[in-house]
Amino acid sequence: MTASQPTPPSTDHDWWRSAVVYQVYVRSFADANGDGIGDLQGIRRRLPYLRGLGVDALWLTPFYTSPMVDGGYDVADYRDVDPMFGTLADFDEMITDAHALGLRIIVDLVPNHTSDRHPWFRAALAAAPGSPERDRYLFAEGRGEHGDLPPNDWESIFGGPAWTRVADGQWYLHLFDPAQPDLNWRHPEVRAEFEDVLRFWLDRGVDGFRIDVAHGMIKAEGLPDVGFSTLTTGRRQVELLGKGRLPYFDQDEVHDIYRAWRPILDGYPGGRMAVAEAWAETPQRLARYIGPDELHQAFSFDFLDATWSAESFRKVIDTALAEATIVGAPTTWVLSNHDKQRHVTRYGDGPEGLRRARAAALLMLALPGCAYLYQGEELGLPEVLDLPDELRQDPAFHRTGESRDGCRVPIPWDGDTPPYGFAPQGCDLSWLPAPATWAALSVAAQTGVPGSTLELYRAALRIRHTHPALATDTGGVTWLDTPPGVLAFSRAAGDRALTCVVNISGAPTRVDGHGEPLVASEPLTADNLLPVDAAAWFERR
Structure with missing residues (x-):
């Protein structure tokens, strides 16, 4: 080496x-x-x-x-x-x-799901409603007089309804593409x-x-409605991802x-x-x-x-x-x-x-x-x-x-x-x-x-692998006082400290006092300024 x-x-x-x-x-x-x-x-x-x-x-x-x-x-x-x-x-x-x-x-x-070509799903399609084969997935009866409406208002992450109807009238859940049927994880x-x-x-x-x-x-017991859909509100349910509760995600x-x-x-x-x-x-x-x-x-x-x-x-x-x-x-x-x-x-x-x-x-x-x-x-x-x-x-x-x-x-x-x-x-x-x-x-x-x-x-x-301040996940960060729009923090190990400065302001920022520059995304100027939209690492012993 x-x-x-x-x-x-x-x-x-x-x-x-x-x-x-x-x-x-x-x-x-x-x-x-x-x-x-x-x-x-x-x-x-x-x-x-x-x-x-x-x-x-x-x-x-x-x-x-x-x-x-x-x-x-x-x-x-x-x-x-x-x-x-x-x-x-x-x-x-x-x-x-x-x-x-x-x-x-x-x-x-x-x-979360298999392919619709998975042997389990092929067996489920060949079996009758209520069969053990269908139990591995999430099949449900439809709504409406003839069951021709989806079981609930859930939407696919890829757009459109999250349900597809099969030949015998039941529906199966697919939170993504119809070719990706969701598994029943209570089985x-x-x-x-x-x-x-x-x-x-x-x-x-x-x-x-x-x-x-x-x-x-x-998925939530009973497969309850979300309560809104793209068709009724113009808002896609996926917009709640990471922001709100959905009955098909993040269940305890x-x-x-x-x-x-x-x-x-x-x-x-x-x-x-x-x-x-x-x-x-x-x-x-x-x-x-x-x-x-x-x-x-x-x-x-x-x-x-x-x-x-x-x-x-x-x-x-x-x-x-x-x-x-x-x-x-x-x-x-x-x-x-x-x-x-x-x-x-x-x-x-x-x-x-x-x-x-x-x-x-x-x-x-x-x-x-x-x-x-x-x-x-x-x-x-x-x-x-x-x-x-x-x-x-x-x-x-x-x-x-x-x-x-x-x-x-x-x-x-x-x-x-x-x-x-x-x-x-x-x-x-x-x-x-x-x-x-x-x-x-x-x-x-x-x-x-x-x-x-x-x-x-x-x-x-x-540097990340060799510098003792970065070669560990412990120690946290110490934020430093900076002008508006500038981020600076240090991490230390023993007598060695590394400082990262990121300039997201609208003007070059002075970086005196942080130590010896180790690496920078843009060259520092001759008078020790860090350009706009740039970051640099400094070491102080």
């Missing part, structure tokens, strides 16, 4: 408390076989890049057998790899190589099945799970599931963990998912949703750290993922959006806890806003006109023309087209270039 490489990730049981996790959207990371779709062997070949970047773990989006109606979040077989992505042998080789490099693997688990067979699925992947060496729709598995009984899962995770060596994709109406209710008898982490989506202002970030950070203290678990920070517009574009797009995104990265990586990166953010990739409609594959697009495809475009590795090394040399296939302007954003184009976004991330991650 050369001196320029980051130190290996922590090997202790609590590695996840301060880890940097890199989300791999499998379809869009690296294509090894030339079919235009990313795969497990593609990930395997790019592991040295991720090791050199300085992350501790990879979170892989679903790669299981699936019709791919919703990018793999419609699972037909939870114990196998879809041929699109490879084989179980490919997975085993990939995880073996990752572990040899000191990288851990977190896999996506989708327990003991469902619970036993997923406990076995956990063990299947833990036995193959996975280090953790990201729990999709972790707040959704239990969901915590029983995680209390059953935690002993399974704890029964394996090496600090196996789980992180919740959970939405709740208050930080206090979100914190209930975390603890020594439930899950290890829950994403802090409030940080992702913070506006570009010092006040917004300060409020979100203070709230998240306070809740983390109460439950004794680290906060989990995220700026982008496969479901949200890339933060370069959210922050204004173009040069302004990129400056702000770089500053936000330094802010996030200086905070105590765990940070999740989304593939390509280390390259400064923006959202692709001009994809042709006929190429979009997000099922939500066809129901609401909203699309998540723009953040899922394959990332650029090298070369001057699309798909920029995503596929093997000589192959120009790519399941979504990359913009003609991305050549300058590729890994090859940014490697070794001072001031590039890639080198900024590499430098920040190297």
Whole structure:
């Protein structure tokens, strides 16, 4: 190992408390076989890049057998790899190589719903109402004289009703696409099945799970109405997500599931963990998912949703750290993922959006806890806003006109023309087209270039792993007095302190007295001013 490489990730049981996790959207990371779709062997070949970047773990989006109606979040077989992505042998080789490099693997688990091609759901459709096969899902009689109205007013997250009627007249619930029927988590067979699925992947060496729709598995008894719908009010029920109570989300009984899962995770060596994709109406209710008898982490989506202002970030950070203290678990920070517009574009797009995104990265990586990166953010990739409609594959697009495809475009590795090394040399296939302007954003184009976004991330991650004030999730932050629109906090370990300053004001700000600059998202001026929309780390001994 050369001196320029980051130190290996922590090997202790609590590695996840301060880890940097890199989300791999499998379809869009690296294509090894030339079919235009990313795969497990593609990930395997790019592991040295991720090791050199300085992350501790990879979170892989679903790669299981699936019709791919919703990018793999419609699972037909939870114990196998879809041929699109490879084989179980490919997975085993990939995880073996990752572990040899000191990288851990977190896999996506989708327990709220299955694919409509899952053997259970096929059996349910073939069986009669009231049968054991239908009991594994949420079937109900319709309303109205002939049962031709949905059982209640629940809406799909993807738009439209959350119910679909089958040939014998019953309706089944799908909080997402009709091809994703919701499971009945009050059925003991469902619970036993997923406990076995956990063990299947833990036995193959996975280090953790990201729990999709972790707040959704239990629905309120009696399936009561929400009380309003898009048809009656013009407001979509999804607008309450994370802001109010819905009878199909964040029910108290969901915590029983995680209390059953935690002993399974704890029964394996090496600090196996789980992180919740959970939405709740208050930080206090979100914190209930975390603890020594439930899950290890829950994403802090409030940080992702913070506006570009010092006040917004300060409020979100203070709230998240306070809740983390109460439950004794680290906060989990995220700026982008496969479901949200890339933060370069959210922050204004173009040069302004990129400056702000770089500053936000330094802010996030200086905070105590765990940070999740989304593939390509280390390259400064923006959202692709001009994809042709006929190429979009997000099922939500066809129901609401909203699309998540723009953040899922394959990332650029090298070369001057699309798909920029995503596929093997000589192959120009790519399941979504990359913009003609991305050549300058590729890994090859940014490697070794001072001031590039890639080198900024590499430098920040190297410092995060080696500086004692950042290499732990403990200690909190000490806020410093600053001019309006400027955030500054310090973290200390022994006689070494690191200060992060973020300038979100309308003018350059003086940064005298903070110590020696370690890394900055934009160069400091000759008279020691931090530019607008920039962040820097300083060390004082």
